[in-house]
């Protein structure tokens with residue numbers, strides 16, 4: 001069997017070669033459904049551990065998970081270093097260790113940055129498919145980093161947008177990203193989200209970048225950037241008035257400032273909607289709070305590994 005005592009090493013370039021966003025959206029969608037049905041899927045996923053590195057205002061996240069249904073076992077190690085912004089080092093650095101569940105051997109050490117960037121957008125796209133209106137035409141993105149780019153890529157596969165708008169506190173990065181996609185740079189977040197059908201907040205902000213009063217009734221919001229209990233991207237009025245979905249209820253109650261600080265009520269995990277156990281409310285204002293869950297990385301890493309092994313004619 002490949003890599004039993006000699007794990008494969010897979011670079012970001014190799015991982016990218018085997019990841020297709022359309023396929024990933026389907027795979028991640030299924031994993032979110034499975035996460036909401038642990039009895040059948042046999043998912044084991046403790047809420048991740050974040051080790052604060054206060055001296056550098058950064059975090060090390062440890063994200064293990066197992067899916068019995070996929071027979072996939074992996075852990076991601078992710079450094080979150082906002083202070084790297086503007087340097088040659090990315091703000092998120094990640095490695096995924098993929099194991100053979102039957103004997104515990106390490107099968108692969110793979111780059112986790114590409115997977116993190118793409119699977120997060122795939123999760124938002126999967127949620128959006130259920131929660132946004134099918135005729136959505138205007139996409140607004142708040143933030144202009146890696147997640148901003150991958151969210152435009154993923155959502156553009158599902159919707160025929162007539163307009164994509166970007167606002168970021170650093171205008172130069174918003175302008176560069178807008179140039180890639182023929183999007184419009186806005187002078188304020190309020191201008192960007194006016195009448196937008198789908199809004200994504202993908203910033204490092206610790207305080208709200210999106211106010212409820214700016215959001216059109218019936219819009220869908222993917223709130224992706226606030227992943228620790230002391231940070232939030234959404235105003236209290238928005239989480240109070242919208243129907244709030246999360247990726248993991250357990251994770252959100254521990255990690256989401258948008259839930260904890262705003263004292264927001266969680267209506268459902270998006271997986272429960274995918275399974276048809278909870279309503280989608282496509283025509284009401286909806287919010288998907290994405291924290292990122294290990295199982296998304298586990299299934300993505302297995303997908304990459306299996307495709308790589310097949311392409312090499314390995315067992």
Ligand SMILES: NC(=O)C1=CN([C@@H]2O[C@H](COP(=O)(O)OP(=O)(O)OC[C@H]3O[C@@H](n4cnc5c(N)ncnc54)[C@H](O)[C@@H]3O)[C@@H](O)[C@H]2O)C=CC1
Pocket residue numbers: 080085091092116117120143144145146147148168169170173202203204205206209224225226227290291292293
């Ligand atoms: N939910 C999930 O599964 C995941 C969430 N994330 C989170 O998404 C966010 C964006 O990640 P990336 O795009 O990879 O980072 P990035 O470093 O590539 O981009 C960050 C963006 O946030 C903006 N920003 C930074 N501080 C800000 C502030 N105080 N107010 C407003 N904007 C600010 C920057 O100008 C930049 O446009 C981060 O908070 C990250 O931790 C990242 C990976 C997975």
Ligand SMILES: O=C([O-])C1=[NH+]CCC1
Pocket residue numbers: 061078080092116227291292293
């Ligand atoms: O799920 C993930 O990988 C992360 N969520 C927040 C920072 C990284």
